[in-house]
Amino acid sequence: MPVIKDAVCSLCGSLCDDITVTVENNKITKIENACILGHSKFVGMLQHDRIETPMVRKDGELVPVSYEEAIEEAAKILANSRRTLSYGWCSTSCEAVSGAIQLAEETGSIIDSTANVCHGPSALAAQEKGSPSATLGEIKNRADVIIFWGCNPVHAHPRHMVRYSSFSKGLFTEKGRKGKKMIVVDVRKTDTAKLADTYVEIEQGSDLLLVTALRSIVNGHADVIPETIAGVPKAEVLELAETLKNAKFVCIFFGMGVTQSRSKYKNGDAMSSLISDLNQYTKAVMIGMRGHYNVTGFGQVATWETGFPMAIDFARGYPYYNPGETGANDLLVREEPDAAIIAAADAGAHFPQKAVRHLARIPVIQIDPYANPTTEIADVVIPSAVVGIEAEGTAYRMDAISLRMKKLIDTKFKTDEEIVKDLTAKVRELKRGA
Ligand code: SF4
The missing domain is CATH 3.40.228.10 (Dimethylsulfoxide Reductase, domain 2)
Structure with missing residues (x-):
């Protein structure tokens, strides 16, 4: 029975790195040192509200499809969009964030993090x-x-x-x-x-x-x-x-x-x-006191790759940043985006009504391990592995110290990093064919 020591809790910005996890038959059976929130992430949240399969909305209903079909549909949305908003990316790894920034650059999108509505x-x-x-x-x-x-x-x-x-x-x-x-x-x-x-x-x-x-x-x-x-x-x-x-x-x-x-x-x-x-x-x-476990990491990766920590607009072909103008909510309230990627975040639950109303009118791609109100308005839903449990990756603690999160159990789900990579490749392919 593998006992994994010094696992990192990927829930809050404290990123406690002294968690001991016991795994039996690919299931986490015992958690030591985590608080009640961390415990619920390691055990409880894996057991409910998971998005079990990729889905695409057809005739108003989300229907199960393969990863390939979901990526293809998502890529079509991105390739046909003139102003995509990519939002969230704070409850995932720095590697996925880096891929998401690359995708935003390739598609001339705006990428913003949950920091815009917190720190x-x-x-x-x-x-x-x-x-x-x-x-x-x-x-x-x-x-x-x-x-x-x-x-x-x-x-x-x-x-x-x-x-x-x-x-x-x-x-x-x-x-x-x-x-x-x-x-x-x-x-x-x-x-x-x-x-x-x-x-x-x-x-x-x-x-x-x-x-x-x-x-x-x-x-x-x-x-x-x-x-x-x-x-x-x-x-x-x-x-x-x-x-x-x-x-x-x-x-x-x-x-x-x-x-x-x-x-x-x-x-x-x-x-x-x-x-x-x-x-x-x-x-x-x-x-x-940063909330999402890797909201600090988004800021770090975005800053070293673009010069700015959030709300980065690639529409001009280079990074442009002006919070108040290029923030996710600013754009949605002005009804500017014609497509959106919501990843590792829940805009449907947390954004103001006017912003959510606009999201509901445009094609939305959701990348997330869990179903949430954003799922209700998504047109393509791509489930992902839970980083720190089902996938390894890097995150930054609230004091900007980077820590390596471990993979503890195997999963059928693709990682955010893989999804973003596949999506970028498919968008390139569609653009080449255009
Ligand atoms: Fe530590 Fe936060 Fe996880 Fe609790 S939820 S174990 S404080 S990282």
Whole structure:
């Protein structure tokens, strides 16, 4: 009975790489070290909602076909399209992402990732102000003040605090939780906030005000702060600034409560400036709590291949990037795409109504292991292997460290990488014949 050690959990951006998996008769029978979310991915999700076979919509119904027929139909859609949107690609491997970018370039498409509707604004902030960061290993070993700002790892990244941050023990943090100060800034008292030493409750959408107030205090201008800022009494803000200045190593982990609240990318921009200000006194870094396990990887691969992290338009024959114009939702709401590939994501469930309505009107190719609302509007459905379980591949953790995910069991499904390669070859063939 094979026991596979150090498997990587391909669920959240923590990419825990210490999972032990027991496999019997090509079935995963035991998981050790994974949290409840990881456990459900390794065992539960393999058992339900799988797309069992490729499908093509005929007379309004999705009917089973071979991989070859599905790829052929998908390639015809792409070859006949003048403006394809390729969206998703964050719950798959970097190798598949690289292939998807190549396909987008060949077809003059726009390719965008799920980051555009989650941590995309922090990518914009990083472009303007940089992203003073560290590895999770360094944070585990050194950080004595940890802030979770607009995120709730107890529910979204359950092992994060134990492995890397507030509860972990490291080289210079051997007392673990006892030697660390944990602060939560949020608009409501989350389960993470209940574990904190200090909980700072701010008014909805006022993150920028609090970050700016902290910057003013750190830079010696406490006198400009009103008696209450962002709904927080001045005395509390002064105390928070002192805690940060007097720390040995500060890490701010920030979530979508920061990137998607009012002021959007300016929140990350100001936070990056706060980190620079704090580095006059101590060591300080910031890290986004990335959700999809390889959303960081999409940004890495896209940036090294095109120069841009998301929302890349190849229509001009070269990469063009202008979020707000070339983002998936921007395009769909303007009703521009005449075809779409939705891969390893569920636009049908998560996009605004107007965007989904346009998707429902155009040919949609879905590449995904699981059925979801996007399946309902897809014209070609291509099932894929689950990376990290049925296929190996590379992914980037939230701190931009790359990890190799293992293949644990055999499968009848093609990998995303193979599907994209076949699709690209077929599109080339159709174009040559045209
Ligand atoms: Fe998997 Fe995330 Fe849980 Fe780690 S914290 S086991 S990566 S779901």
